[in-house]
Amino acid sequence: MKKILLKIKSTLKNIFTHDPSSKEMLIEVLRNAENKNLLDSDALLMIEGALHVSETHVRDIMVPRVQMIIINDDAKPEAILSNVVESGHSRFPVIGDTNDQIVGILLAKDLLNYFADPKKEFDIKDMMRPPVFIPESKRLNVLLREFRMSRNHMAIIIDEYSGVAGLVTIEDVIEEIIGEIEDEHDYEDDEINIKIHDDNRYTVKALTPIDEFNNFFKTNLSDLEYETIGGLVITAFGYLPKRGETIISNGFNIKVLRADKRRVQLLLFKKNIPDKSIENNYEET
Structure with missing residues (x-):
């Protein structure tokens, strides 16, 4: 992330001869620079993305509750492992009695550590990380700063009625800046449309x-x-x-x-x- 910001800063120094007086003027100058081949399109998209996150709320990019892949706190380790393998995700909200009761976040690597030691007794409560809850209205630039400071990679989004609205990851926020980050699990089962x-x-x-x-x-x-x-x-x-x-x-x-x-x-x-x-x-x- 730091390298991306340094690249943006260096590019801007080479383009501006005076300070833009508004965000609209800034974007216009940048697009003119792209048209003159002074700025490549990827750099322009990243700069526009960086400006965009300061105006975007987490509700705009969250994974909605209906699409969340969750784990019950009483699930057997074999069932959890199957969930991990099938989804390809690395972090999972763990629920208690209801879907609104998020009791922790399970990291796939912590589950794999259990399977690496067959003598170890399984207790999901010992593996879980504490969940981070944020309101739907939080801006992405604020959340990104909090993610970087806390080293958390996932937050649970709470609606105005204190129910779970969805979740957001640091990858989701970064994708708003640099574009979609495609990994080997994003398009699994390509034949199923x-x-x-x-x-x-x-x-x-x-x-x-x-x-x-x-x-x-x-x-x-x-x-x-x-x-x-x-x-x-x-x-x-x-x-x-x-x-x-x-x-x-x-x-x-x-x-x-x-x-x-x-x-x-x-x-x-x-x-x-x-x-x-x-x-x-x-x-x-």
């Missing part, structure tokens, strides 16, 4: 072909202008949406689950009353 969840919810990859979406949901969306469902969703928004944004379109409640500054990646669909928001994207039957 649409997954069924409880309560009439479906996660759909933005790159899902429209004909595959139509076959699955028995819809009749047109693929004349766009080949993927992500293209249709962006059209419905009228711009590139951020993670957490929602829209009602073509008979679905749609929420953006994963996105960066370049593209939408994962969407949450829930069937709703059909609407006419992008009716022209339906084929004639």
Whole structure:
């Protein structure tokens, strides 16, 4: 992170001959510099991302509660290990009697230490790290500073009614600055574009072909202008949406689950009353 900030500082020194008087002017100067090849596009995205985090709240980027992978405090170690392997995550909220009772954070490496010593008695309470709770309204630049000072990598987000709204990791915050950090688990099971969840919810990859979406949901969306469902969703928004944004379109409640500054990646669909928001994207039957 320090290297990134030093690169940004060095780049800015070479561009500015006077101080911009507003954030809008600053961005305009930077984009002009990119157009003149004085600033590469990746550096521009990082600078814009750094400015963006000071105006963004954790509610805007959090992993929503329905998507959290949690562990019960009475779960057997073998079941927990299966969860770890399947998800590919390194940190897991541990719950007590209800999903709102987060009692700790389990690190995968601590669980692996248990399996490395078969004589050791399993007690998840001894392995858990204390959870960090933050309000939905906390700004990302403040959270990033707290993450760096405390060396925590995950925080549980609490809503106005003291219930669990979701979680956020340091990776989520950094991705707002430098773009999506893709690892080997981000796109596992690439052949599965649409997954069924409880309560009439479906996660759909933005790159899902429209004909595959139509076959699955028995819809009749047109693929004349766009080949993927992500293209249709962006059209419905009228711009590139951020993670957490929602829209009602073509008979679905749609929420953006994963996105960066370049593209939408994962969407949450829930069937709703059909609407006419992008009716022209339906084929004639």
